[in-house]
Amino acid sequence: MINMIERSHLEIIRGIDRHRTLTEASAILHLSQSALSHAIRKLESRTGTKIWIKQGRNLEFTDTGRFLLSLANRILPQLEHGDRALKQFSNGKKGTLRIGMECHPCYQWLLKVVLPFLQTWPEVDLDIKKDFQFDGYSSLKDHETDLLITPDLIKDNTLIFTPIFPYELVLIVARNHKLAPKSYVTTEDLETETLLTYPVGTDRLDIFTNFLIPSGCKPASHKVIEDHEIMIQMVAAERGVTALPNWMFAEYNETLPIKALRLGSGGLHKKLYTAIRAIDHDVDYIQAFVSSAIEVGETDSS
Amino acid sequence: MINMIERSHLEIIRGIDRHRTLTEASAILHLSQSALSHAIRKLESRTGTKIWIKQGRNLEFTDTGRFLLSLANRILPQLEHGDRALKQFSNGKKGTLRIGMECHPCYQWLLKVVLPFLQTWPEVDLDIKKDFQFDGYSSLKDHETDLLITPDLIKDNTLIFTPIFPYELVLIVARNHKLAPKSYVTTEDLETETLLTYPVGTDRLDIFTNFLIPSGCKPASHKVIEDHEIMIQMVAAERGVTALPNWMFAEYNETLPIKALRLGSGGLHKKLYTAIRAIDHDVDYIQAFVSSAIEVGETDSS
DNA sequence: TCAATCAATGAATTTTTCTCATGATTAATA
DNA sequence: TATTAATCATGAGAAAAATTCATTGATTGA
Structure with missing residues (x-):
């Protein structure tokens, strides 16, 4: 009398929503039509409330439904x-570490953490x-992650x-770009530029939230590009400017005619963090991943 | 073969964790010991992994467990x-609106929204x-809310x-307090005062996060009090100062010898919001509550 | 060592779930 | 409009699953 909703009920409800x-x-559920009808009928009688009503030859959910x-x-x-x-546990796996990346340019960096992790923890699956x-x-x-x-x-x-490493967001321009001689750029400098960014909302781009928006300035134009390689190539080809972490600039500095400029006189300083649920704090492989991320972060920024 | 974990399994696992x-x-579950043993045994055989191991005469969970x-x-x-x-639906209820309050002094204000709401929506339960x-x-x-x-x-x-209404956080002091003649207080002024606040972390008190901490100042002493009535009484009795919304000051202004002072020359301005899950946006009574909150907010601040 | 406590197990039983066959209603079609 | 196809509801019986009972085996503490 206490427990009413079973997994099967939810499965049926969702099935009907999906398949009309x-x-x-x-x-889909490998049962007879009758079985579903009976199951829901029983739940209805236990709760005393209709879950759907027959509308013509189809069903329509009630509020309860x-x-x-x-x-x-x-x-x-x-x-x-x-x-x-559970299946994974039975295969000797400890589980799946599902990682979410919010720092799009950090993907290369993540790989440096991932590879050693996979070797040390063969019984953990990774899902990025x-x-x-x-x-x-x-x-x-x-x-979900x-x-x-x-x-x-x-x-x-x-x-x-957990803080992993600090970095500076810098503006990347072509070496013979008109801003290149400057030691840092102002928000006004950007008003005549084409800004290249990842295709996410401006509320998730630091160049906007922490630089342009507070000053009320806007770039002359704003183009989105999925891949940072292409982004940098376009910068080198003087098709625009972009804001990326300084260590990413360093990787391309030698091979491409680009230059990095501070954003504002003080520069735009950020820090990368890992975030986990407090409840997972004691899970060994999660702890290990975070530690290993810190380690890579330290060697990287030194 | 696809669905393995049933509600009953989770119920059993939790029961063992709770009752050893x-x-x-x-x-507790109104079943025989044998039933639980069988149920878990079956889940184990389906997943191919142990859920607990018998440790002496007790059970100990495995990783899977x-x-x-x-x-x-x-x-x-x-x-x-x-x-x-579901039970509530059967009683003609539409559901329970579970409200969480993060603005402790706003409780009085909330009541003004709640009472008309309860009358307009008799089929909705409230849980604050x-x-x-x-x-x-x-x-x-x-x-959960x-x-x-x-x-x-x-x-x-x-x-x-959804923004509800703006308000100003003001410092409340006794009328013959030494700061009372000032038109606004500075962070330094507070360094010699006893500050009374609600018993929550300083990271959730605006007087700290938006006023004291940025300046690096601290009050001479900091006492926590659960109830704002007592807090204001203590302020009137010159036992300390406190920061509260201006409209709350207005309620006590006539009956108690207190005065409100701006925090900083510009004042500390805040806005109250309601937050709901986007998925609930179309739920009629939730929409109604938010609208009604805005209405009360407008008449209040006018 | 003995009694007590606890989990596991197998067989029997009860309960629940599922299917089958059928009826009733609706919507489309000729 | 009559016919047909599609869909859900229902009841009875069959199948499956869950539960209990009775018992065993293991462990602990007295």
């Missing part, structure tokens, strides 16, 4: 991940999400942040 | 809330969490913020 009809949903659907969409993915995790669209903190909190690499610190007691 | 022995857990425990602690509360919600310890954003994202009232905006695509 009970009959089709039943095929829609509530259950949202519950299903939230809970089933977690259970499914649980199922997969480098999506331009995903919301880092949400997916961390929703257990386990570790987030980000330059943005937020206030949240349930998360643990 | 299988026998006791079985009593601990993983399942954390899953249980995360998922079961959501299902339990689902169960309760005014905990000094709870983490507002976490509980919102974890579906549905609406958060907070002065702190954070960056998160999955949440929707």
Whole structure:
């Protein structure tokens, strides 16, 4: 009488939402149409509330049904991940470390951490999400990822942040660009430039949030490019300027005619952090990954 | 073969964690000890991994078991809330609007929104969490609350913020306090004062984060008090000073010998927001609550 | 060593779930 | 409009799963 909602109920609700009809949903779930009907009927009688109503030859969710659907969409993915995790445990795996990257230019750096980690922890799988669209903190909190690499610190007691290494965001220009002789650029300098960035919102680009927006300035034009290699090539070809971490500049400095300029007289200084859920603090392989990230960070910036 | 983890499994795992022995857990779950043993045994055989090992006469979780425990602690509360919600639907309720308050002095103001809301939406239950310890954003994202009232905006695509009303944080002092003649106070002025605040971390007190800390100043002493009535009484009795919203000062201004002073020459201006999950944007009673909050906010500050 | 405590196990039983066959309703079609 | 196809609901019976009971084996503490 206490526990009413079972996994199967959520599965049925989601199935109907996805496949419109009970009959089709039943095929997907490898059950008879009748079985689903009975199952939901029973839940309805226990709760005393209708979950759907037959609208013509189709079903339509009631408020209750829609509530259950949202519950299903939230809970089933977690259970499914649980199922997969259990299978992995049985294969001697300890689990999957799902990493989210919010610092797009940091991908190269991440590889330096990943390779040794994979060797030291053969029983841990890695899954790196480098999506331009995903919301880092949400997916961390929703257990879609386990570790987030980000330059943005937020206030949240349930998360643990560890600083990895400091870096400076610099403006990269061609060597014979008109700004190249300057020791640093001002926001006004950028008003006549074409700015190249990754294809994410300006609220997630430090050049905007920490430099341009406070001053009210805008670049003459703003183009988005997915890949930083191409971005730098375009800068070298005097097709625009871009803001990247100083260590990334260093990698291309010798091979391309580019120059790095400070953003503002003091420079735009950032720090990279790992973020994990506080509850995962004692998981050995997560701890190990963070430590190893710090190590690589230290040798890198020295 | 696809779905392995059932609610009952999580229930059993959590029961054992809570009550140490299988026998006791079985009593709580109104099942026989044998039933639990069989159920887990079956899950083990399906996944091919041990969940616990018999350690002497007790059980000890394996890695897998601990993983399942954390899953249980995360998922079961959501299902339990689902169960309760279904019961409410059957009673004609639409659901429970669970509100989290992060602005401690705003409680009085909230009541003005709540009372009309309860009348307009008799089919919605209200549950207000005014905990000094709870983490507002976490509980919102974890579906422990549905609406958060907070002065702190954070960056998160999955949440929707709505500004309710602006207010000014002012320093409240006794009328014959030595600072009373001033038109505003500086951070240095506070270095000789006893500051009274709510019992939350200084990182969640604007007087610290937005006033004292940037200047490096500290009050002579810092005392915490749970209740703002007592706080104001103590201020009137010259036992200290406190920072509260200007509208709260207005309520006591006539009955107590107190005075409000700006914090810094410009004053410390804040805005109150409601935060909801973007996914809940279309829920009618949530929309209604936010609208009604804005309305009350407007009449209040006019 | 003995009694007590606890988990595991197998067999029997109860309960639940599922299917099959069928009916009822609706929507499309001839 | 009559016909047909599609869809969900329902009841009875069959199959499967969960639960209990009774017992065993292991461990601990007295």
